[in-house]
Amino acid sequence: MKVLVTGASGYLGGRLCHALLRHGHSVRAFVRRTSDLSSLPTISDGVALELAYGDVTDYPSLLAACSGCHVVFHAAALVEPWLPDPSRFISVNIGGLKNVIRAYKETDTIEKIIYTSSFFALGSTDGYTADESQMHSAKFFCTEYEKSKAVADKIALEAAKEGVPIVAVYPGVIYGPGKVTAGNVVARMIVERFSGRLPGYIGYGNDKFSFSHVDDVVDGHISALDKGQQGQRYLLTGENASFMQVFDIAAAITNTKTPRFSIPLFVIEIYGWLSVLFARVTGKLPLISPPTVSCLRHQWAYSCEKAKRELNYKPRGLTEGLEEVLPWLKNLGAIKY
Incomplete structure (x- = not known):
């Protein structure tokens, strides 16, 4: 099929393009003129x-990019926890989805939209593990990114009720080889840890996130194309763990x-x-910002049993994933051990 991938130059989008081509699809990569295309x-x-x-x-x-395409993988998003201009989250993460839905309605070839949402769209899970039935309470948001994805999630579900053939997938914290970007926060944290710039644990291990290897998430997207049902939500998450556990596993590998102390x-x-x-002075986005810390004060643990059952989703464990990531970072020269 003719497939359009938005956000194709991104960390997830680039690997998705590779996988779609391996599966025999004809891929149109939607990119900006200023995009780094090295991952394509x-x-x-x-x-x-x-x-x-x-x-x-x-x-x-x-609209022009959608012309003649049968499927749209809408993976474009701003994933930064903080931006000096928060309105960009609205224009890209919400406005971008609205434009994709509008383009579907104005073309006659698109048969399916696979929308890449985020676990943040479902809200925190302090003290329990959530599944796809959870809806964000919208009472509080740790980041503007979380808010934008929660709003966009409701737009996607409403569109599905109106007959738009949209399937929403919700990756966890994506990690793996590829790009050391804001979308690969695990790799960035490991680089900071091994460089000595992050000398201790982040907090006391009360945080919990669901970690998803990028290639498992890509496979989940392609399975959603073949098996995903209109209007359904699928968590493409993985092992639930704290960043303290990530550092401990990295040390063992x-x-x-391991770090000798915890940083409050x-x-x-x-x-x-x-x-x-x-x-704000330099224009260089920070690795750590107050919204990031707000996320770390909560837990984000999810079950991907539905995706395993209906999409044949097979997430690898965190240890197996990090056994691939650490040598990759070492070969890049980003870390030494």
Whole structure:
């Protein structure tokens, strides 16, 4: 089939394009003129990859990119925990989805939309493990990103009720080889840990996140194309663990010492505020910001049993995933051990 991938130059989007091509699909990658295309297959390799330039916030360019396509994988999103201009979350994460739905209604070839949402869209799970039935309470948001994805989630579900053939998938904290970007926060944390810039644990291990290997998430997206049902939600999550456990597993794999102390979250929050002030001066986005710390004060644990059952989703464990990530980072020269 002819497939359009929005956000194709991103961490997840690039690997999704590779996988779709391996499955025999003809892929049109929707990218901005300024995008780094290093994660995409090169057209010189003879693959059926086509580039379409534009932006999900620019409807005419998106509509043109949708022309003749049978499936849209809408993976474009701003995934930063903090931006100096929070309105960008609304225009990209909410407005982008609205434009995709509008484009579906104005074309006659699109048969299915696979929408990449986020576990944040379902809300925190302090003290329990949630499944797809959970709806965000919308009473409090840790980040503007979380708020935008929760609002977009409701838009997607309403569109499905109106007959739009949309399937929503919800990855956890995506990690794995590929790009060391904001979308690969585990790799960034490991780099900070091994460089000595993050000398201790983040907090006391009360946080909990659901970690998803990027290639498992990609496989889940492709399964959603073949098996996902209109209007259904599928959590593409994985092992639920704290960042303390991530650091301990990394230490065990590399035969290095675990951190000797924990850094209280209020200290990290102060550092986050200083990082935000520095970011406003330099324009370089911070690794840690106050919204990040707000997320760490909560738990985000989810069950992916529905995806396992209906999509044949097979997430690997955190240890297995990190056994791949750590040598990759070492080969990049990003860490030493």
